[in-house]
Amino acid sequence: MTPWFRFVGLMLLIGMVACRPSSEPSAGPPPLKVAFLYAGAGVDPAREVVAGELGARLQMHVEEQLGDEVAMEEALRSLVKEEHRLIFSMVSHAGAMVAMHHVAADAPSVHFEQLGGIKTMTNMRAFEARTYEGAYLAGLVAGSLSQSHVLGVRVQMVTPSLEAVRIVNAFALGAQAVEPKSVTRVAGFDQGEASLGLGVDMVLHSTESGRISLQRVGASGGEPLVVFAVDWAPYYRQTIQAALAEKWGAEPAWWGMHEETVVLASLSAAVPAPLRQRVEQARDALRQGQAGIWRGPLFGQDGKPVLRQGELASDKFLYGMNFYVKGVEGQPQGL
Structure with missing residues (x-):
């Protein structure tokens, strides 16, 4: 074989090797x-x-x-x-x-x-x-099932926060949407249900994890009426x-x-069917961004308006909410 044919054959062999697909997968980006x-x-x-x-x-x-x-x-x-x-x-x-x-x-x-x-x-x-959304729906349940219309909130958070204030206010507004004369009392992290006083028959428990649960007074070992989780x-x-x-x-x-970050985790069979339907409808409205928890008129504890008729609270307003609304007894602590 002449040198010329040897050279052509070598070039063809190199080309075939170069064009052969690699059996090794290409390295992707690192995790x-x-x-x-x-x-x-x-x-x-x-x-x-x-x-x-x-x-x-x-x-x-x-x-x-x-x-x-x-x-x-x-x-x-x-x-x-x-x-x-x-x-x-x-x-x-x-x-x-x-x-x-x-x-x-x-x-x-x-x-x-x-x-x-x-x-x-x-x-x-x-x-x-927005854990306050669950608190509002729990307020609907409490306002509907309470006999005394005196409700309690235990804010089980070591560090005071404005979200705790929003939870209390939303719960109170949910109850007032059903029974306008509802009163909400607040117990701090280191206080038990007894600190809420006589007459309270429903208590909302709020924890650091964002879990919101509503129970009848004296039923701490029983099934919560409603639970919301994050x-x-x-x-x-x-x-x-x-x-x-x-x-x-x-x-x-x-x-x-x-x-779908704040979710309805459970709704007790003890909650009557019409009330279950109302809670689920309100939840669906919140999912669709249509519910107006913070729509005026809204009043502070002193009775002065903080939102005008029909006015919807902005996130800036909610981020600065350091006061309780009308119908809540006590004062925010540590803020």
Whole structure:
């Protein structure tokens, strides 16, 4: 064979090898490193749901028992050093927010998510649930079933918050929508039902997790009449997908029934069918953004109007709600 034919044959062989499809799959982008931080145990079904859905696209890490600002900041700086790119803090005390704000300022390429915070920056977002929506619907039940029309709220939150005030007010307004003469009394974190006084026959329990439950007085071991819970899976899902697509934004988020974050977890068979229907209809209106919990006229405890007839409260108004409405006894504590 002449050198010329040897050269042509070699070129053909090289071309065939170069064009042969590779048996090795092309490497995709590395998984997104996501961290979740908790004040106590990291039991979070919503996180598990999203982890199951997104699978290999994520690398999840959980930090637990972060009870103070120092522990929070140490954990955050360690996570940044380990190249986590999205960090959710489910720790709602003020120290957690301060710690995250400090660390976020030093890590501009990391996305930070703070539950219930008020501090934000270009890489740090505050998110919160409209738990007051569940309280309003629970108020409809309480106002309908109460015999004394004297109701109670136990705000079981260690850290005072404006959301606690909104929960109390929404519950009172729900009850007043059924029975205008309803009175609502408030007990703090370290107070029992007895502190609410005589005559109270329905008590709303509100916890740090966002769980809202209504029970008859003296039935603490029995089934609640209605329970609302917070499901963060929709929020986690959308936020993580935005980070994966490099479309994450720092606009504060306030999600409720419309986003399927505040959900009706249970409605007791002890609730009569017509009332069940009313609660479900009101829930559906909230889902569709059509309910007007905060529509005027609305009055403060002193009887002075805070919203005019037909006026609908803005989110700015609700964020600044540091007062109780007419029909609520007591004063907000620690604000």
